[in-house]
Amino acid sequence: MTKTFTTTFFCDGAMMAREDNLKFNSLNQTHIEHLQAMVASDRFSAGESVLDLHARDQSSHPPHRPEAVIWPIFPSEVAEILKYANANLIPITGWGSGSSLEGNPIPLKGGLVLDFNQMNRILEIRDEDFQADVEPGVVFQDLNEKLKHTGLFFPPDPGARATLGGMIANNASGTRTIYYGSTKDYVLKLSVALANGEIIEMGTRASKTSSGYDLIRLFVGSEGTLGIVVGATVRLAGLPAEFSAAIANFPSIEKAGKAVFEIMRGGLNPAALELLGPECVELMNREASLGLDVMPTIFMEFHGATTRQLAEILEMAEEICREQGCRSFKPGLGRSERDRIFQARHDLGEMITRNHADSRIKVMDVAVPITAYSEVIDAINQEIAGTNLATYYISHAGNGNVHLNILCKKGDRKQWVLIEEIVDRLVAKTLELGGTATGEHGIGLGKRKFMVAEHGSSLKWMQQIKSVFDPNGILNPGKIFPS
Ligand SMILES: Cc1cc2nc3c(=O)[nH]c(=O)nc-3n(C[C@H](O)[C@H](O)[C@H](O)COP(=O)(O)OP(=O)(O)OC[C@H]3O[C@@H](n4cnc5c(N)ncnc54)[C@H](O)[C@@H]3O)c2cc1C
Structure with missing residues (x-):
């Protein structure tokens, strides 16, 4: 069965309609068998309670179930799943802890949820460089617990038990952002699986760089609509004396x-x-x-x-x-x-x-x-x-x-x-007043209607960027852009 939806947006004060007739496929038995073969059997589920658990975040937005959930543990698995989903027009939505407050991880168009709960290793802590390499499912409180003895910490703190992948995707911040900055200030390197199955590495371990376009800043805050985070090197700060x-x-x-x-x-x-x-x-x-x-x-x-x-x-x-x-x-x-x-x-x-x-x-x-x-x-x-x-x-x-x-x-x-x-x-x-429709929770579903008013003609360029990275629109469809 094929579903369609339409995206319309307005720019430069004039009405510009852009019809995105994106077509997605529902999972059929062949898809399911293929996907199941990519991961261990206990890391694929289409069980009712699992689907319900991945249908809503912590917001008041109405729930929508995915058709199946996969718990990846390797970047290569994520890449393989994306490649297959892209070829078969199956929507893919990343999932951290589901603690978002604007419907960001709700799989609005069904398809597959990739839950990073089991891809949660802290790979290396280089305390003398103030850095840690993490997988996307690491919960930031667990990282800080592990860092205790080093006198360092990862400062962005959204309060909820959030994962690094979800924080990067939402550019999360919190009570001490005023002094320490938000998540975007703490990502030095990012490893992202693209819709076509390619994995790209961005950034450097140096504490500063002026080399090329800043793709990391593009991916941070993109709510899983441009690519799926499979690893990151994050900057750490010293605990205050x-x-x-x-x-x-x-x-x-x-x-x-x-x-x-x-x-x-x-x-x-x-x-x-x-x-x-x-x-x-x-x-x-x-x-x-x-x-x-x-x-x-x-x-x-x-x-x-x-x-x-x-x-x-x-x-x-x-x-x-x-x-x-x-x-x-x-x-x-x-x-x-x-x-x-x-x-x-x-x-x-x-x-x-x-x-x-x-x-x-x-x-x-x-x-x-x-x-x-x-x-x-x-x-x-x-x-x-x-x-x-x-x-x-x-x-x-x-x-x-x-x-x-x-x-x-x-x-x-x-x-x-x-x-x-x-x-x-x-x-x-x-x-x-010169402000923004969202200081930290992101656009998700709830703030899409303000995108035109906030971004004007630059929204058109955001849409172009989305088309470059995700031409079939399979990544977290229905988010960020007004419908
Ligand atoms: C009580 C409470 C208080 C909160 N306070 C704050 C606050 O002070 N500041 C703040 O910023 N937020 C706050 N939040 C919101 C929320 O905790 C943050 O947005 C957090 O970053 C979400 O992380 P998560 O792991 O739960 O991600 P999820 O909610 O699971 O997902 C968030 C987004 O990331 C995408 N995603 C998940 N993993 C990946 C991945 N590996 N690759 C690509 N995309 C991915 C999802 O598709 C979704 O779009 C609060 C939430 C609650 C419930």
Whole structure:
């Protein structure tokens, strides 16, 4: 059986329609027998529960099952599967931990999911070069555990148990991105299997290069639509010699937002600057017994060489917060208290889901230049005021990255439409302010409709690049480009 779908997009203000009549084949018995012969029998499954497990990520996007799942363990297997899938027009979607929040790994067109769970070896750690060679299924927390004794770590930290392959594909970041950067800043070499079955190596082990086009940056963040990551050399960072952390409470999100802006403008260079609404603090108190004041709260952390230097920075941060009307400023958190708070911060997304089992949750993720941060807060307040929507305000504030988790009673279609309209208007506002429709979760399914507004005529060139690497469109079809 052959399925078809159409891609349409608009560029340069004029409407340009591009019909991509991509045709895919459903898996038939011959395909299945062929694919099964490529891997050990226990690494191929078309079982109902396996298909269900690979039909949804952690977002609210509707699930869609693949037709089979393969767990590769060698790059050569991936290449062989891709070559066969390309020749037979079978969609291929990469799968790490399925922790995405925009439907990125949902196999929208069926076909095969390649789950990298078993291709998870840390191949080599070269601590003196600050580098590690990894397979795509390595979970970043496991890499950091392994690195403990070296005094090094892999800084991008999306909170969830994510794989390096999934993080590279989504260009993941997290609480300490403001200081350390995101995944794209940590990939030195990349090994990718292309749709035609060729494996290409990109990059160098040198810490800098100006040689040729930067293909690594092209693949990082491409959400598995250009090729499948089968290996990477990642850069590592030294664990900070000293750190200091503080909590500041404010009478309103607006005041806290101003303090964020002033801390950034003051050049205090925080390692983390997280802003949470009171509803988040209340939930974290309940779930993790933190005993914090239930108010808009900033968690901040600074890394440096000496405690004296850090004490001076904290003093300046306190002064800035006080000027913005902060109600209390608690400096000098010890390591265990800092860890407990950041663990709760990491767990917040899961806490929200767990505590609202009767709700469908829309997670908005936008980012703006820091000068526009207060305006985004105002826009959110205006949109939510007058509705009876329950929201959680969560922000990697130092990066101007705002998340708003909005709850909708399951089955309440009218409320869901209202929420989608609100999010659409907020994203449009973000773009107007010079920001982006997604700070870290990627385009996946949910943000495709903003691609034209954000990228204009360059979207056409993205489409051309996609056609070069994946002319048959078998790689994660239905993602990134608007339909
Ligand atoms: C509670 C919670 C908090 C989160 N917080 C953050 C956050 O702070 N910052 C952030 O950036 N993200 C966050 N996320 C989102 C998510 O964790 C990240 O996007 C993460 O990078 C996804 O990794 P994964 O291994 O789960 O990949 P998956 O979700 O399985 O896949 C992600 C994408 O990568 C593709 N893919 C997977 N493996 C490969 C491969 N080998 N080659 C090519 N493509 C591949 C998939 O097809 C998909 O498009 C959060 C998620 C949750 C549930």
